[in-house]
Amino acid sequence: MRDMKRITNALALAVFWIAGLTTVVVLGAVILYVFVNGIGHLNLAFIFTKPHGVNAEGGIWPMIVSTLYVTGLAMVIVTPIAVLAAVYLAEYAVQGRLVRIIRFAADTLAGVPSIVMGLFGLALFVEGMGFGFSVLSGALALSFLMLPIVMRTTEEAIRAVPKFIRWGSYGLGATKWQTVSRIVLPAAMPRIITGLILATGRAVGETAVVIFTMGTMINTPLFPSDPGRSMTVHLYQMAMEGINLPAAFGTALLLMVMILFFNLSARWLLRRNRRMQG
Amino acid sequence: MTDEPRMEDMPSVRGEVSNLKLVSRATYFKEAALKNLFLLCAFMAVAGVALIFVFVGYRGWPIFSEVGAGNFLFGMEWLPTEGLFGILPLFVGSIVVTVGALLLGTPLAVGAAVFLSEIAPPKVRSIVRPAIELLAGVPSVVYGFFGLLILRPIVADLTGGLGFGPLTAWIILAIMIVPTIATLTEDALHSIPGGVREASYAMGATTWQTISRVLLPAAKIGIVDAIILGMGRAIGETMAVLMVVGNAPGFFRGMGEPLSTLTSQIVMDMPYASGMHRTALFGMAIILFLVSMGLVLTVRLLSRLREETS
Numbered sequence: 330m331r332d333m334k335r336i337t338n339a340l341a342l343a344v345f346w347i348a349g350l351t352t353v354v355v356l357g358a359v360i361l362y363v364f365v366n367g368i369g370h371l372n373l374a375f376i377f378t379k380p381h382g383v384n385a386e387g388g389i390w391p392m393i394v395s396t397l398y399v400t401g402l403a404m405v406i407v408t409p410i411a412v413l414a415a416v417y418l419a420e421y422a423v424q425g426r427l428v429r430i431i432r433f434a435a436d437t438l439a440g441v442p443s444i445v446m447g448l449f450g451l452a453l454f455v456e457g458m459g460f461g462f463s464v465l466s467g468a469l470a471l472s473f474l475m476l477p478i479v480m481r482t483t484e485e486a487i488r489a490v491p492k493f494i495r496w497g498s499y500g501l502g503a504t505k506w507q508t509v510s511r512i513v514l515p516a517a518m519p520r521i522i523t524g525l526i527l528a529t530g531r532a533v534g535e536t537a538v539v540i541f542t543m544g545t546m547i548n549t550p551l552f553p554s555d556p557g558r559s560m561t562v563h564l565y566q567m568a569m570e571g572i573n574l575p576a577a578f579g580t581a582l583l584l585m586v587m588i589l590f591f592n593l594s595a596r597w598l599l600r601r602n603r604r605m606q607g
Numbered sequence: 608m609t610d611e612p613r614m615e616d617m618p619s620v621r622g623e624v625s626n627l628k629l630v631s632r633a634t635y636f637k638e639a640a641l642k643n644l645f646l647l648c649a650f651m652a653v654a655g656v657a658l659i660f661v662f663v664g665y666r667g668w669p670i671f672s673e674v675g676a677g678n679f680l681f682g683m684e685w686l687p688t689e690g691l692f693g694i695l696p697l698f699v700g701s702i703v704v705t706v707g708a709l710l711l712g713t714p715l716a717v718g719a720a721v722f723l724s725e726i727a728p729p730k731v732r733s734i735v736r737p738a739i740e741l742l743a744g745v746p747s748v749v750y751g752f753f754g755l756l757i758l759r760p761i762v763a764d765l766t767g768g769l770g771f772g773p774l775t776a777w778i779i780l781a782i783m784i785v786p787t788i789a790t791l792t793e794d795a796l797h798s799i800p801g802g803v804r805e806a807s808y809a810m811g812a813t814t815w816q817t818i819s820r821v822l823l824p825a826a827k828i829g830i831v832d833a834i835i836l837g838m839g840r841a842i843g844e845t846m847a848v849l850m851v852v853g854n855a856p857g858f859f860r861g862m863g864e865p866l867s868t869l870t871s872q873i874v875m876d877m878p879y880a881s882g883m884h885r886t887a888l889f890g891m892a893i894i895l896f897l898v899s900m901g902l903v904l905t906v907r908l909l910s911r912l913r914e915e916t917s
Contacts, residue, residue, distance in 0.1 A: 341815035348718025353738040417645035434653040440899045442843025448892045452662040534746025537845040561748045
């Protein structure tokens with residue numbers, strides 16, 4: 330009886346170990362596979378030249394520019410709105426129906442499938458407002474995708490700021506806005522930036538939204554009204570058409586490197602901040 | 608505003624009473640204006656949901672009014688060139704792909720969460736947790752690429768087809784929903800007070816008995832929440848599914864036979880669709896939007912239930 334209990338326990342624990350380690354193995358497999366196949370193709374010429382020919386030979390510079398452009402613009406649009414929205418929810422809002430509606434809307438927005446967001450961007454920005462397939466349309470659609478993410482991380486960051494710091498500020502006669510802008514937001518800044526970086530990483534990897542808003546044209550965008558093709562869309566098209574697989578691997582690797590960079594720098598920032606606070 | 612100190616009520620520290628009062632009134636209005644500005648920003652989330660509903664709905668509505676909700680939702684055939692816009696096969700495809708992914712992914716994700724929260728030594732945990740977070744960050748198109756080149760040939764050998772089909776999609780989606788379910792399950796396990804575990808161990812229970820009879824039942828609603836959100840992720844996933852599922856808009860015929868889902872069909876058809884075909888694609892987007900909204904609503908109702916019971 331006692332042996333049974335011990336054996337069952339050991340078996341169950343083994344299963345949990347396997348489940349836990351499987352996630353690491355899968356991540357390792359995906360990263361290793363993309364790395365091994367892509368590293369041979371990744372060089373300066375691949376990054377800094379334009380593609381040419383039917384097989385999209387050459388580099389992927391226009392896609393890199395398009396990706397960074399649309400993501401950067403989306404971040405510029407979403408940051409002030411999302412941060413101030415989080416300030417409202419964390420500092421000003423009184424619990425009630427209004428706040429419940431806002432939170433439900435944010436959750437819904439976070440759950441909207443990216444293809445729906447893409448069609449929405451197509452209907453409103455590309456066709457409705459006449460922006461056409463452009464970096465601006467893509468950035469606006471992406472900003473709706475990023476809004477709930479940045480709102481949530483920022484709200485958590487603001488709530489993590491100790492209450493007594495606020496009391497100290499009020500005690501000196503500061504107004505609410507003075508307290509928020511000069512005391513609370515600076516204290517929450519590292520975690521807010523962490524959230525922004527994570528949302529940016531998410532936007533860089535987004536495909537279904539940008540394919541219907543920024544378009545698929547290979548172009549190095551200069552103005553926000555120019556069309557472009559993101560790296561994800563490029564990878565998708567090359568993979569589905571089965572053309573130029575080495576370049577597809579190179580694109581995938583560069584995409585993974587960018588996203589790993591975003592994620593790791595966010596983690597690093599968070600850890601450094603935690604250490605500084607003791 | 609009422610519970611916060613206002614400048615008008617406070618004695619001046621510098622003795623410039625009148626001057627300070629004047630500035631204070633301006634400050635008071637500024638504060639009120641700022642508060643409303645922030646409220647407006649927060650309302651952008653509501654505006655976003657409303658805009659999506661209005662604009663996608665406006666484009667998709669004719670499919671309900673002209674083709675008919677019955678023909679659209681319950682039509683058995685998707686043949687846009689012949690004017691048949693039945694999305695039932697696509698909807699069933701989405702369900703098949705999602706359910707299979709949940710069956711494969713949930714045990715793995717819950718197992719990983721239990722491992723992280725109850726079993727793993729700190730050193731192992733510091734490797735596994737970042738791995739799960741990074742898995743969430745991998746773009747879906749990269750998962751699709753991986754599935755297309757690595758999994759598809761393996762599945763092709765197993766099932767005898769080309770490897771495009773539900774089985775490949777299940778495996779890829781299962782991997783993709785693991786981070787969602789695992790993170791939320793771990794949160795649910797963390798919210799169980801430590802004393803509960805100690806009580807169980809004190810009665811001579813093994814780790815497995817504590818997990819299976821005490822912790823998992825206690826975290827039940829949290830785990831259900833996690834699975835529902837994982838389901839939302841799976842049903843809305845587009846690119847990865849699109850690249851491995853085969854895109855044949857018929858009913859499920861087998862694990863290795865091509866299939867199509869709502870999301871994958873939208874991306875496949877959108878570049879060339881026009882007229883009512885295009886409208887139908889927007890109609891499918893409305894359905895997807897309503898489904899994802901319904902799942903979020905379910906999670907909220909569940910969490911209210913949890914608050915009431917505890």
